[in-house]
Amino acid sequence: MKEKLSYKNTFFLCMVCIISSNMIVGFPPDLGQDVWISILLSIIPLIPLTLLRTRMMKIMPEMNLYDMAIYSLGKIAGKIACIIFGLYCFFMISIVTYSFSEFIHLTTLYKTPRYLIIFMFFFASLYLATKGVHTISKWSVIIISVSIVMLTIITAISLPKIDFNNLLPIGSKGPKIILNGVHRIVALPFGEIIVLLTVAEKLQNGKKNFKVQMGSILLGVLYFLVISLRACAILTPELFKTVIFQNYKAVSMIKVSDFFERIESLVTFVYILTCIGNIAVFMTATAKSVKKVFNFDDYKSLLLPLGAIALAIAISPFHDIVQVFEFVHIYDWFSMLPQIGVPLAIWIGAEIKQRKKNNSINPLAKIQSEIDALENSSLPQKS
């Protein structure tokens, strides 16, 4: 049995789940210059959701989401929960692969058949997934470090292009649009962090768990703040609303004198790296779901067939890129079931079970255990 993931690796794994998908889909265009308000406000609903995940890991240690579902909801309801979450992860493989391949197709390899791009993403991600969660987490450390270095460099050289006046007026979009934005941002990208529970048995279950998850969310918030404000300040709110790949487009405007320009390939480079990590995580989560539902021994042998089916779907889920962005609106609501509904049901079931368990313990044995605990604490400490 391999060692558990370190807190550092868990932190970076969370970051990959958070930052990758958003790179393509971007932020709700209606938000314009108020995008930063929605990003900051999204921290509020994320705190209870993180507490929920931490609590689940605490009361059901050494279990992943699927084990937790069976444990707390029973065999039938638990397996239904596994299927719902597995389907979510399965479709996410297709959607993420499609949107990344479409991005590469539109911005870099216009004449390359999209199938080829999808295949390359698929095989790289499949290889990473077969190597296990430890390898994915190590990959995450590298790619997130590279992403942050790139973000710093690109932001530094984009400063002459930035016009902070483009970030005014503040709050002009109104509470409805801003709150809709919060909902979108919580669903995508931050909601994807739920997939971490599918590898929860590999995570350390100490007091730092909440801090690690919240830390990655806060770093994600900072990351998105820089990206969104930079894009809006360079493009102007009007263009921010119009263009498809906001961050990519903003970076393509950066030009330092005549000798340093066209640095958007750096953005593409980061997108590719994070995308591979993200798809690998979803592949692992899907395979684990099928393993649990059908009681297989190993999930790794399921990666290839499941991935292949997801790949087939990824080739033609949408007619065009506009449909991808339309789908995001549906996704905001659809994702609430696996991201909030399923974990909430599992948590409530687990709490009820825990309480029943506590109540069923013999009162005398309970008193005896309390006395033992007191005696242990009063024993002199060995020097």
Place this chain on the structure above:
Amino acid sequence: MQEDFKLKKLILTFFGFFIILIFSGCQDYRGLDEITIVAGIAIDQSEKNPNMFDVTFEIVDNDNADSGDQPSSHLITSHGSSVFEAMMKANTHQERQLYFGNTEVVVISEKIAESGALVEVLDTFLRDYYIRDTVFLIISKENTAREIFEHKIYNNKVVSFILKNTMADADSTTESTHRVPVYRAYSQVISDRSLLTLPAFKFFDNESEDDESNDIILMPDGVGIFEDTKMTSYLEQSDIPTYLMSTEDLNGGNFVAFIEKKKSIGDFSTISLAIDKTTRKITFKPDEDELVFYVDIYLETAILALSSDIEDTNHLLLEDLSILCAEQLNEKVGNLIGNMQKEKKDIFGFADALYRKDFKRWEKIKDNWDEEFSKAKIIVRTKFLIQDTGMINAFYQVEEG
């Protein structure tokens, strides 16, 4: 075992780099011998059919690239019911594929600018995957946009590159013009607040005695003012230095102020200042009942030439000169803004300033903005900092009569 592991690592490293390279590289890369580099695009309304476009491409000749000479260019023209169609037709008729990665300028004719087809032009260039969004837009004041490329000036150099260089240096001189990349023009049109202005160019007779090789010279000639999407008028080139100082942050240029003489012949002498840096800011006072804007212009300068009977350029005197220059620039900017207020054309960004500072008020008056702008109270506050007096302190005094 150890060797197997190393080999595996090596293969995986290679595989990793392979994936990264093919994903971020150019599958459709073509060598110089396979492409035709388009340096500039000129768009005219078709003479035969006003609903069609004549699109001219200035093509860089690579044939003399090895000889070390400056590249020359030739033109090809294509027709289409849209700019994109014309571009596709031109591509089909070329032996080598047109390459737009080095396109520097897009020239539109006055007819196109006045017809309102600008949005279609902007849409084509922003939507297209091959063309950069940072190409500069200019208006041709010649009969057609194509004529800008037709004159082979400056030893047959590529005209688009000359225009691009003029644009690139635009922020370091007050004698150049306003530069507007495609993406800025588009965002200004769709924002529907302050009016879009685009630089206009035309050929002038070359009056320089030093340069006899060219009888004509391509120079900026004012800026075209767009209301909605149609160009309705021009701002004269003589107003451009003032316009630039009130709308852009510059890194160079010059300013000449007139000083009343005490003793010498004539009424005035001049002080010429080299501008090191200018910053400008338009602010809006939200509390006032009427619309009150402040235009603050700050200039860091140095004395370049001074012809007067002032005895010594001491500190006190420099302050007086600063105030004098500020008064004169105030007047110039004030007059220009006043003229535009009379014409109800906000080309300075007052609407943007109001929108950013007091969004609610903007929402109330935006439909009647032209009228509101014409009535707005605009206060210009200019400050000059004369940092140095060059290499001399005193100056030659002219004796009276």
